[in-house]
Amino acid sequence: MNMKKISTAIALTTLSSGSLAAGFQLAEHSAAGLGRAFAGEGAVADSAAVIARNPAAMSLFKTVSLSGGISYVDPNVNIEGTNTFITTSGLQSIEANADDVAPAAIIPNAYIIVPLNDKWAFGLALNSHFGLKTDYPTDFEASESAGVADIATYNINPQVSYRINDMITLGAGVSVIYGHAEFGVTNSQASQANISASIYQSTYAAGIAQGLNPIQAAAQAAAVTGAATPEVGTELAHVEGDGWTWGYNLGVMLELTENTRLGLTYRSEIDMEFEGDLDGWSPDKLNPPTSYDGSYTSSGTAQIDLPSMIELSLHTYLTDSISMQASWQQIGWSSFETLEVELDNGDPNLVLAKNYWDDTNRYAVGFGYDMNSALTFRVGYALDESPVGDTYRNLAIPDSERTWITAGMTWNLSNNSSMDFGFARVTGADATIDYTSSTATVYNGEIAKGDANIASVSYNYSF
Numbered sequence: 001m002n003m004k005k006i007s008t009a010i011a012l013t014t015l016s017s018g019s020l021a022a023g024f025q026l027a028e029h030s031a032a033g034l035g036r037a038f039a040g041e042g043a044v045a046d047s048a049a050v051i052a053r054n055p056a057a058m059s060l061f062k063t064v065s066l067s068g069g070i071s072y073v074d075p076n077v078n079i080e081g082t083n084t085f086i087t088t089s090g091l092q093s094i095e096a097n098a099d100d101v102a103p104a105a106i107i108p109n110a111y112i113i114v115p116l117n118d119k120w121a122f123g124l125a126l127n128s129h130f131g132l133k134t135d136y137p138t139d140f141e142a143s144e145s146a147g148v149a150d151i152a153t154y155n156i157n158p159q160v161s162y163r164i165n166d167m168i169t170l171g172a173g174v175s176v177i178y179g180h181a182e183f184g185v186t187n188s189q190a191s192q193a194n195i196s197a198s199i200y201q202s203t204y205a206a207g208i209a210q211g212l213n214p215i216q217a218a219a220q221a222a223a224v225t226g227a228a229t230p231e232v233g234t235e236l237a238h239v240e241g242d243g244w245t246w247g248y249n250l251g252v253m254l255e256l257t258e259n260t261r262l263g264l265t266y267r268s269e270i271d272m273e274f275e276g277d278l279d280g281w282s283p284d285k286l287n288p289p290t291s292y293d294g295s296y297t298s299s300g301t302a303q304i305d306l307p308s309m310i311e312l313s314l315h316t317y318l319t320d321s322i323s324m325q326a327s328w329q330q331i332g333w334s335s336f337e338t339l340e341v342e343l344d345n346g347d348p349n350l351v352l353a354k355n356y357w358d359d360t361n362r363y364a365v366g367f368g369y370d371m372n373s374a375l376t377f378r379v380g381y382a383l384d385e386s387p388v389g390d391t392y393r394n395l396a397i398p399d400s401e402r403t404w405i406t407a408g409m410t411w412n413l414s415n416n417s418s419m420d421f422g423f424a425r426v427t428g429a430d431a432t433i434d435y436t437s438s439t440a441t442v443y444n445g446e447i448a449k450g451d452a453n454i455a456s457v458s459y460n461y462s463f
Contacts, residue, residue: 025307026129026131035380038327038366039325044315055161059253066110122159168255179272190439228288238280267310268308276301277299330362356389402429424454
């Protein structure tokens with residue numbers, strides 16, 4: 001184990017799983033959308049929240065419209081498996097289980113649409129498209145592979161739309177994005193054993209190279225190992241940083257008939273760079289006999305390529321009171337291919353290409369029923385592919401394919417105001433985890449449970 005391996009672990013594990021869409025995408029942009037499993041989001045336009053997906057849909061609004069809400073996400077993610085490490089008598093495995101590794105979270109959103117004339121409209125979206133949080137117990141027996149991870153992005157997205165004719169509207173926006181990330185892992189019993197063995201072997205080899213006989217080299221190695229091996233619970237790595245970046249989004253709205261619309265949208269890939277401080281431990285920082293402290297501190301940057309998104313949306317009425325929505329979305333997770341970590345303490349930059357993620361598809365269908373002028377009910381279903389295959393899944397990203405079953409309603413309080421309510425049950429597929437950590441421990445296990453409940457409420461007002 002060395003400085004490079006520790007830094008590699010930092011870069012890879014900063015993006016742990018915890019969000020409910022594929023990878024670490026956030027889809028929770030409105031309560032009405034949640035009720036129909038976010039089907040047809042780029043074409044429905046039942047509130048100002050439509051600009052979370054399609055700026056061109058602003059042409060459908062004739063007066064200033066506001067929408068805002070929150071989503072409460074309650075995941076239930078359990079991990080079960082064993083962690084294998086080296087002992088003087090050979091390999092040994094220890095049970096390493098963790099429950100509720102993804103804590104509950106609240107995701108807010110807010111939108112405004114301002115029609116300027118019969119051609120132009122302006123809008124502003126405040127939301128998030130990527131984020132996660134995981135928090136493994138401090139006594140997790142594979143804490144060198146997963147500890148605490150928290151990443152959040154905040155999207156400020158002004159937009160404009162232009163109506164070309166009665167059928168076609170174009171839209172575009174610019175996103176200013178702030179991101180914050182924190183990550184930490186600690187020494188477990190398993191990693192302590194491997195670190196101890198590594199220090200002993202390297203010290204023994206150095207003693208022999210210096211001309212010591214085997215007994216002398218073994219005695220020196222034992223003394224150095226006892227003094228230099230970090231205790232269980234020692235912080236192996238902790239990094240925290242933030243940064244700003246930007247991106248753009250485009251949209252087209254096609255009004256095929258009075259009751260049928262198509263939306264096509266694109267959101268650009270984003271290069272997110274976090275600047276912050278790193279505290280860690282590495283045997284490269286040991287300097288016996290003068291120092292047995294392997295800790296170090298450095299400032300630095302880590303770059304993350306957030307994926308592009310393209311979506312095709314349909315909204316249509318099957319009868320006077322029953323509507324149908326459908327969506328196909330592709331998320332360009334293959335851009336999450338390399339991570340470059342630049343440390344300011346003199347160590348070389350690290351360019352990593354160990355994710356091997358694939359582009360994913362999300363398919364959704366929803367239905368609405370206008371019971372009367374005051375109440376609309378919704379249901380939805382979605383299939384959310386995972387970008388991570390069995391070969392490369394690990395504790396840091398316990399991701400698997402998900403299905404969504406949703407329901408919701410809108411209550412029209414008056415001609416100008418309404419409230420939306422949505423609920424979703426998200427179920428993750430069974431998936432195995434086989435992962436070798438930076439300290440050479442080997443975890444073999446599974447995602448024993450990967451479900452979540454999501455509840456959302458929004459308030460809408462049109463002037």
